Amino acid sequence: MVLEDGRIFRGTSFGAVGQTLGEAVFSTGMTGYQETLTDPSYHRQIVVSTAPQIGNTGWNGEDGEALSAGRQASGDSNKIWVAGYVVRDPARRTSSWRATGSLQDELVSQGIVGIAGIDTRALVRHLRTRGSMRAGVFSGAALTDDAAMLQAVKDQPSMLGADLAGEVSTDNGYIIEPVGGEARFTVAAIDLGIKTNTPRMFAQRGIRVHVLPSNASLEQILDLGADGVFLSNGPGDPATADGAVHLTKEVLGQGLPLFGICFGNQILGRALGLSTYKMKFGHRGINIPVIEHGTGRIAITAQNHGFALEGEAGQEFDTPFGRAVISHTCANDGAVEGVRLLDDSAFSVQYHPEAAAGPHDAAYLFDRFTSLLEGVKK
Numbered sequence: 001m002v003l004e005d006g007r008i009f010r011g012t013s014f015g016a017v018g019q020t021l022g023e024a025v026f027s028t029g030m031t032g033y034q035e036t037l038t039d040p041s042y043h044r045q046i047v048v049s050t051a052p053q054i055g056n057t058g059w060n061g062e063d064g065e066a067l068s069a070g071r072q073a074s075g076d077s078n079k080i081w082v083a084g085y086v087v088r089d090p091a092r093r094t095s096s097w098r099a100t101g102s103l104q105d106e107l108v109s110q111g112i113v114g115i116a117g118i119d120t121r122a123l124v125r126h127l128r129t130r131g132s133m134r135a136g137v138f139s140g141a142a143l144t145d146d147a148a149m150l151q152a153v154k155d156q157p158s159m160l161g162a163d164l165a166g167e168v169s170t171d172n173g174y175i176i177e178p179v180g181g182e183a184r185f186t187v188a189a190i191d192l193g194i195k196t197n198t199p200r201m202f203a204q205r206g207i208r209v210h211v212l213p214s215n216a217s218l219e220q221i222l223d224l225g226a227d228g229v230f231l232s233n234g235p236g237d238p239a240t241a242d243g244a245v246h247l248t249k250e251v252l253g254q255g256l257p258l259f260g261i262c263f264g265n266q267i268l269g270r271a272l273g274l275s276t277y278k279m280k281f282g283h284r285g286i287n288i289p290v291i292e293h294g295t296g297r298i299a300i301t302a303q304n305h306g307f308a309l310e311g312e313a314g315q316e317f318d319t320p321f322g323r324a325v326i327s328h329t330c331a332n333d334g335a336v337e338g339v340r341l342l343d344d345s346a347f348s349v350q351y352h353p354e355a356a357a358g359p360h361d362a363a364y365l366f367d368r369f370t371s372l373l374e375g376v377k378k
């Protein structure tokens with residue numbers, strides 16, 4: 001594994017043999033690697049697991065989060081989106097009643113290049129000190145001399161300025177019906193890299209979800225008779241997502257209820273006039289504490305973001321759509337983790353209340369959105 005600052009880690013091939021390039025980031029989740037690997041937000045990122053042993057539950061047919069890019073048609077949410085995978089000690093044996101195969105075999109069959117046996121603790125400390133950076137993993141015939149590999153790493157585009165939602169979004173809209181069949185509300189979900197569990201959370205609350213491509217228009221949303229709009233998570237630099245920001249302003253102008261997650265939070269924030277920045281090494285894991293201002297309530301959350309909104313805890317500000325507030329911040333470093341309009345008609349969080357993988361502390365946000373739809377409908 002070659003980092004853009006010239007540091008090299010030598011290990012053994014894990015998964016497919018060959019070459020991969022991406023931004024090296026680390027995740028502190030001790031469980032949930034299948035959800036991480038299939039999360040479209042990880043597109044173009046090489047993920048390093050801080051947990052030393054990975055793979056013991058193998059691979060199964062249920063935990064994939066890659067709903068995007070037409071995967072729903074085949075019911076297969078198991079497309080691996082990470083650019084590469086870095087682990088210390090891969091499990092030699094799969095042990096789970098749900099497993100259909102091993103992690104190693106799945107990486108091979110999907111052509112995902114990885115590396116094992118390196119000092120991941122040293123690598124993570126390096127990324128934490130220097131920040132996330134471009135990297136590459138090379139094995140087999142791709143393993144050339146150090147200077148050539150370093151050049152390949154440096155020749156790739158940076159995550160800063162990367163416009164990636166269109167690469168993971170669905171080409172065609174599709175519908176996910178509510179559990180039980182009877183729809184109380186209809187939500188238009190803008191797919192910027194949507195995870196499988198998000199529409200599932202809506203469906204469990206009696207909501208029919210129309211998943212729309214990232215370039216959907218206000219007319220499409222209005223034609224559906226949507227009661228509300230959802231902005232999904234997704235890869236890339238939110239500063240490039242001008243189309244989604246424009247759509248969000250139109251939706252807010254209509255007074256339609258709006259809810260956003262992660263990339264969706266960055267987009268709502270931008271629509272409200274905030275700017276975004278690239279964090280040093282981001283937040284990726286499933287035990288990250290977030291404070292809700294006003295209530296002081298803390299949620300332990302799942303997160304996966306390398307960018308964040310500018311702002312201060314509890315800060316209120318004027319927008320063309322009414323007054324807004326920085327509603328949530330991270331208890332570890334003060335990063336913005338949520339915004340909302342003070343009239344509660346639009347809100348979003350930087351973390352993952354759909355919790356796949358992760359703790360369920362924040363699931364109430366789906367209930368809050370459902371109540372909002374109820375109130376508006378009444």
Ligand SMILES: NC(=O)CC[C@H](N)C(=O)O
Pocket residue numbers: 041232233234235236237238261262263264304305306307308
């Ligand atoms: N999970 C996400 O939606 C990530 C949002 C954005 N790509 C970031 O890295 O901050």
